[in-house]
Amino acid sequence: KQEVTQIPAALSVPEGENLVLNCSFTDSAIYNLQWFRQDPGKGLTSLLLIQSSQREQTSGRLNASLDKSSGRSTLYIAASQPGDSATYLCAVFRNYQLIWGAGTKLIIKP
Amino acid sequence: DGGITQSPKYLFRKEGQNVTLSCEQNLNHDAMYWYRQDPGQGLRLIYYSQIVNDFQKGDIAEGYSVSREKKESFPLTVTSAQKNPTAFYLCASSIGPTDTQYFGPGTRLTVL
16 A cells, blocks of 8 residues: 655744755555645645656756655755745655645744 | 635534535646545545546545536535544646646535
């Protein structure tokens, strides 16, 4: 059974730092991996989608990598800003559905 | 202005009542999904639909029902058989099952 884990559950860093969020999954037979952002009490916003054949994807200050062999993905956020404060969730697509991690709550201190 | 709308934003239910959560999209997406989110847990799939008049159970379908009579609409009914319905419910849609999912703002259901 596919399981997705995100550690740590919460992270607080000063503004301006570069940071890495981690996502691990137990079964490497995935179709793609997706990163989302969720603001408190709101829906989710898609950030990046990495196909299983890709190693990374970039969008602005965000860079996501995928290493299927080790069952890991990282989301790199450069030059963090207070507006980046949110919960970040990763999900792997397999067998026609997304399997979700519980998320990392990120707080960027001004 | 394309997107997904969910209503109501907050919903209170007495025990024994059925309630229906609305989800509408104008993105012309074929696939639609309902998720449940509880604190400290990942999203769990309740039902999904890949095409009009067809839907499949997700991991936690017991106590829930859906319909897909129109491409734009995918309402979720929380029945009295759902023993612990208090949660945040999220609707999503995508072009196809492997494409990026777009989410609505969510409905928070509380059982009184």
